[in-house]
Amino acid sequence: MALTTRLEFRQSQALVMTPQLMQAIKLLQLSNLDLMAYVEEELEKNPLLERVSDDDGPALPGEVSEPASVGSDGEGPQEWMGEDLATSRNAIEDDLGTRLDNVFPDDGGPAVASARAEDVSAAHSEWASVGTGGRDDGEYNLEAFVSAELTLADHLAEQLSLSVTDPAQRMIGQHLIDMVDEAGYLSGDIAAVADKLGASMAEVEAVLAILQGFDPAGVCARNLTECLAIQLKELNRYDPAMEALLGRLDLLAKRDFASLRKLCGVSDEDLADMVAEIKRLNPKPGLAFGSASVQPIVPDVFVRAAPDGTFHVELNSDTLPKILLNQVYHARVSKNAATPADKTYLAEKLQSATWLIRALDQRARTILKVSAEIVKQQDAFFAHGVQHLRPLNLKTIADAISMHESTVSRVTANKYMATARGIFELKYFFTSAIAAANGGEAHSAEAVRHRIKHLIDSETPNDILSDDTIVEKLREAGIDIARRTVAKYREGMRIASSVQRRREKQGAALSR
Template sequence: MLYMSPNAHLAQKQSLVFTPQLQQAIKLLLFNNIELSNYVEKIAEENPFVEVELPQIRIATPPLISASQRDPSFDPISLLADTSTQGFAAQLFAQVDDILTEQAERAIGYAIASHVEPSGWLSVPLSVLASNLGLDEQPVHAVLRKLQTAEPAGLFARNLAECLALQIALDDPDRAALLIVVENLQLVERGAIVELRRKIGCSAEEVKRLLRRLRGFNPKPGLALADDAMMAARAPDILAARGPDGAWFVELNGATLPILKVDEIEGRRVRKLVKHDSDQAYVRDTLGNARWLKRAIAQRNETSIKVAAEIVRFQKAFLEHGMQHMRPLKLKTVADAVGLHESTISRVTSSLMMQTPQGTFPLKTFFSTAIELDGTDEGVSARMVREKIRNLIGAENPSGPLSDEFIAQSLQCEGLNIARRTIAKYRKLDKIPSSSQRRRSYRLRAAV
């Protein structure tokens, strides 16, 4: 016979309680510096004990980092013990990769893209960019002209007139007249229709029609690529550079980082004034939340620096020599090195941008899978292989486009064991047509 009776016993178990503070800490890891500023500003509106010093974001981006411009006594490293739609910066850099095929040109393109405002305009004179890169202005200008074919039309313009001119199609029947109007925007501003008529050689009604057409152009084409969360993503969150001794260092970009303070004096004064238990509890909880938020932001900043420093240490060859020297890197490798969980590394790298001598990149850019390379244990980065494929196709003879099979064999000669289907996969990821499609495209260009 089966007997049943109630029985009580004790047991220990571990569980994670998803508290509001834990939720807030995770949210902070997902913020870039601009989003963090907006978040703490809202908190300060609700919490009387929180004081926020918001960053004064510079309209003009600073020139590329030079080691001589850094304080040699400051070395943050010495202090250290998948996804939704692409944002503005990611789409901009993707177009640089699509348009430019040569490694030297792409390095210039990355530098130019690093100085493009969310409006789509280039914020730094070409002479400054050329000086920072140690080049003559001519090759920089040549790369800029290629980038100005990007979509939407008008990207990489240096002023309003150039932005509008880039949006006039080459086969537009009004192209000549529209270009005259664009070159004389000061007359448009003054409403000098008679002078415009003389320059174009047309009637007043025709001038008005041309002006109506120009009003339909977009003076800020970059906004078409940006969503609200990525509007300010161009400004880097982290800066990486070499010190005078040749060692690399990283630091948070103070120009985009908010400073949060807790008004302890006001907290003590208010606690002495209130008498009711409910008021005392409110002051205690509000002051406690302010202190916790300050600690959480400090922890977020420290974590960001740790992760960025490890990436810089691991990808030093890339920072010094470019994309061809990108090493394969996994989230787990960085997680083990800094003593954090992989999910934390994933959150930290989801939105942060780092400025380097090679350009400004999302932290996600520095991670890629390893591909077997004969004679090495580590292998090579998948990003480096994609770069090799782009270079091979960019240098191909238009009369005989390279097939995926031929590219696979060429890479195998370099010790890279990559299947043809993998070549096709990488080619599609980079939006490169097949060899037959490229052959038709070459023939069409020759006919035109």
Template sequence: MGEDQRLELRQGQRLILSPLLQQSLKILQLPAIELKEYIDEELEKNPVLETAEREPELPAAEKDDGSLDIEKLAEHFAKEGSGPDTYEERERGKKPDIDYENLAHTRYSLEEHLLFQLHMSDIPEDELKVAEYLIGNINEDGYLLVSVEEAAEKAGVPVETGVKALAVIQGFDPTGVGAINLRECLKIQLKAKGLEATLSYKLVELYWEEFEKGHLEVIAEKEKIDIKNVYKAIEVISKLEPKPGLEVNDSEVRYIVPDILVEKDENGSFRISLNNEGVPFLKISKFYREMSQKANITLEEKKFLKDKFSSAVWLINAIGQRKKTLLKVTAAIIEAQKDFLENGTDYLKPLALKEISEKIGMHQSTVSRVTAGKYVQTPKGIFPFRFFFNVKIATGEGGPCVASRAVKDAIKNIIEEDKNGNMSDSKIQIVLGELGFKVSRRTVAKYREGMKILPAIKRKILGKMKGGSLQ
């Protein structure tokens, strides 16, 4: 691979990504709004970058070793090209309008964020069961409200399994989530930053009581160090997040801008397009391109321009690759969930990230990156990409599998129709069986609790009270 694109193996065989490859991975993950902000920052930093009226096409400009041909691409991107932004026969007609009225109707909760990461994890079924219970008992600040022992007992698994499940959750984003108290939360964050061997970690691990009481001189004396070092360690801790859940669990409604627009054309086919609204197209400045080719510029100026051209080419190429990947992944998802788009939630099929990655020949981590935190506008509404990935639930021996979301919707509908609060989990299980969903009573209880719906006896009491609620 080229020098800028290189993957390196350092001591301990740890994979190191070059800065430009890290940039490419970051761009792949950015949703539309954040991509616009990132591009605006790059336009400020890099003088050879300019906005273009139309999108440049990506030519085949790779060398035999897989690196980018910077010179060829810099020359190409100095011209304004036009790139289609729909899948297949792109930009044949008018792009679908964005449904602005519904942009604020989606709130991305911490629980949803954690469950999505959990269901993308490859962990045993017993760990998955207790992990779902643990996530359901994490508050909006990101702290765990139950003990591992209680969670394991509720899930009917050994405590050791609960410990493993919690370790998985504590590795999720946002860092620090799943801790039982502030001390553990800070330790998780310091570990994630690789700071276990620092004084900052010692303050939390060994000197928590002194730290809380402000007895900094005592810490300095015990460690035989200058108190200035203690202050520096505290400064590191002060930059950590004491309430990690708030990064996701914002109390305000978030305005969601879809990255992908899906509409049905006159032939009844679904047409997919990228939402480029507000995201500037980029090109390389002809002025600086011509300047770099002049004989009278200094070596220092030539090196400066070469570096800026390289950075600009990588950025434009990374944005183009993000688009191609996003369209390809979306097309596979839409194909798999076509029945849902035609008929609604009851027709949502079980779908795993692995199925999509295998179908399009892409690594599972790439599919995960490009779909995380992004939304798609469909004829049925605006949905996060994670909505389309569902756990399989068997409907009976030899019968088809259905998506867990369809089972949850059925449970919710049954309870909403039960005005008197008579439908216990066992009765709901029977009704689900009549509807074709063969699930256990425990599964009914788990899904009901996950939707924060009270058990039958409490619903019955609330039903007799004025203004009673299912929630």
């Protein structure tokens, strides 16, 4: 067979992921906090993008500023003020490599710039006479006086410097403090510390005993038992009976009060007092120091009941980045782009800004569209509660709004909906279906979990429901469910077994 060169034409279909498409997909699955960070980064990189302040009025993500009337000399209304003006101008000058003299009508040129520099220098000399943290006109920033948050490591280090004077012991103590986690537990092996520092085990244990006496009580413990024992010793409540109880915390977790009573050699009343004493202790004493600030959930969508019985769905405008494409500024700097590289740079920035605004607008519209369909599908939940939550999957929503399931999945990720019943993640409304016993409409798994919890909460110490009994009651209510499914849902809600619940409730009844 001879080898020849030939030219052939073939037609095929392929999905090409353009940078713009990848950007739109990325924005779609970002949370509102991640989106804000992404937009801030784009604002720093693209001088044609402009942030809209609250004073400028509401603006949707897709809004583009209309070009103002520009004369033949390129002059027009000043769009950027103060620091934004200087920053944006410097960015354009650096990137284009050209000097933009007389582009800004308020700029008086090098002479004025020199005069301004002298004014700044003079102002700096006047500030030199003012005390730190204040101004001579009485205005100052209160945030400058806010002290940094005290971490657990800093708190322990301060106590170490006051309690230990020996340099070797201080070194060992500081090394142990560095091994304490945020909950206050010593996470490492002290034998490895002794080997690393060239100290004996007795020296390390002696320093550890000093650290375990620091505030807060229970800190630097190696396990939960030691943490509780340190706190009980601080309260002078650590006796042989309590020591025996701490040695079998597994029995306490199982609510096996009969075995504990026999092990500790105490009466029912004394055992109840000991258990109550342990419950008042802090199992994680270190969390009071240097814990990370909790970021509150900001909903992306609001759902409100309408007078006609329907529900009104609207976006949270506070989570939508408000940016504009400054076409006036683009028109000005375009006239000074003399080289092909300058024109290419401006064209790329213009295209990037346009695509970002369109992607933000499309993201907002898609979130609203998906949220509205979720409310439509789950209207019984919003009207009557979790017991009326219907089974729902991504395909149902995708088919209803003519979108792909992957798009709906990205939209519901890290998005939250504020309702009259609380704030829920959009994924909360997608639950699996459990068949009805009489062949009727299927039940939502979340609604079944709610029923199981309600049945268990309503039981009495003399009538504890086993998993088999719960299955029978659910089938009487028209829910066909297996016993292993009931056990799985119960364990997922951290509800103890019927045996453990009986011991706990009977023990509570005896203590009263």
